Amino acid sequence: EVLLVQSGEEVKKPGESLKISCKGSGYRFGSYWIGWVRQRPGKGLEWMGMIFPGDSDTRFSPSFRGQVTISADKSLTTAYLQWSSLKASDSAIYYCAKIREGYSDPFDSWGQGTRVTVSS
Amino acid sequence: EIVMTQSPATLSVSPGERATLSCWASQSITTNLAWYQQRPGQAPRLLIFGASTRATGIPVRFSGSGSGTEFTLTIDNLQPDDLAIYYCQQYNRWPPYSFGQGTKLEIK
Numbered sequence: 001e002v003l004l005v006q007s008g009e010e011v012k013k014p015g016e017s018l019k020i021s022c023k024g025s026g027y028r029f030g031s032y033w034i035g036w037v038r039q040r041p042g043k044g045l046e047w048m049g050m051i052f053p054g055d056s057d058t059r060f061s062p063s064f065r066g067q068v069t070i071s072a073d074k075s076l077t078t079a080y081l082q083w084s085s086l087k088a089s090d091s092a093i094y095y096c097a098k099i100r101e102g103y104s105d106p107f108d109s110w111g112q113g114t115r116v117t118v119s120s
Numbered sequence: 121e122i123v124m125t126q127s128p129a130t131l132s133v134s135p136g137e138r139a140t141l142s143c144w145a146s147q148s149i150t151t152n153l154a155w156y157q158q159r160p161g162q163a164p165r166l167l168i169f170g171a172s173t174r175a176t177g178i179p180v181r182f183s184g185s186g187s188g189t190e191f192t193l194t195i196d197n198l199q200p201d202d203l204a205i206y207y208c209q210q211y212n213r214w215p216p217y218s219f220g221q222g223t224k225l226e227i228k
Contacts, residue, residue, distance in 0.1 A: 044219060044220075045219040062216075105169070
């Protein structure tokens with residue numbers, strides 16, 4: 001069974017840094033793209049970017065390029081989403097999700113989400 | 121960027137009835153279209169990919185159709201636990217693999 005388990009809820013202040021994680025199991029972690037999706041409170045889903053853990057090839061939505069860093073450690077079967085300086089507008093639930101096969105495919109398994117609250 | 125538009129924003133249907141949800145793409149995406157279900161407080165779940173192929177474990181009550189720019193998700197014999205927001209997503213051209221804004225399905 002494919003499982004994606006995300007790190008726990010975070011409460012941060014504006015300007016702080018943050019790295020959240022997504023640990024995959026039950027499949028060949030290095031062979032499938034993993035993406036990140038943002039969901040602001042009461043809003044829809046926003047596709048942020050994705051990484052191929054096998055070689056760390058990374059693609060970003062223009063809206064998120066330069067705003068976050070996506071990385072992965074194949075040996076730990078874990079992907080990461082990172083901010084260097086958080087803003088209040090980064091408050092959201094962040095989901096990681098495995099892409100079904102090739103990079104041009106939907107998400108077939110999702111993590112449970114990590115809630116990030118940024119407030120002074 | 122391909123813009124995905126869903127209609128209606130909210131749909132109210134009685135148990136046992138049929139729900140029909142629509143999704144349009146701003147340009148042709150052939151059949152590179154997925155539907156997701158997000159129940160309250162839960163992560164999204166893949167229902168349909170390739171516009172019409174049910175994902176593993178999805179009941180036959182859920183069906184998808186369409187190609188090009190117009191797509192439909194049909195839910196037959198509506199059940200109470202179908203209460204959710206349904207999103208379409210194109211994965212024909214990135215970045216990004218954009219989502220629609222969602223249709224909230226209410227059970228009368």
